[in-house]
Amino acid sequence: MEKLKNENFFTGITGKDIFLIFTVSDYEFEKKDLKDLIIRLNDNEYKSEYLNWMATWGN
Numbered sequence: 018m019e020k021l022k023n024e025n026f027f028t029g030i031t032g033k034d035i036f037l038i039f040t041v042s043d044y045e046f047e048k049k050d051l052k053d054l055i056i057r058l059n060d061n062e063y064k065s066e067y068l069n070w071m072a073t074w075g076n
Contacts, residue, residue, distance in 0.1 A: 022058055036063035048074070 018039055021027065027035050037058040040046070046054065048071065055067055 019057055034061040034063065036061075036067065038067075 018037060022037060027037065039054060039058070052068065052071060055064055055071075059067070
């Protein structure tokens with residue numbers, strides 16, 4: 018997914034910025050790992066919005 022993002026695959030199809038996230042149905046990422054994934058896959062305003070939302074999660 019990161020390779021496709023770096024090649025502007027998703028932006029080319031949609032014509033706009035999108036939010037990318039990756040999950041596995043029977044695995045729960047640690048909060049830090051999820052945060053790192055969000056940072057790697059997103060370099061737009063959606064990243065900040067999601068990270069701010071994550072900051073509201075309980076520990």
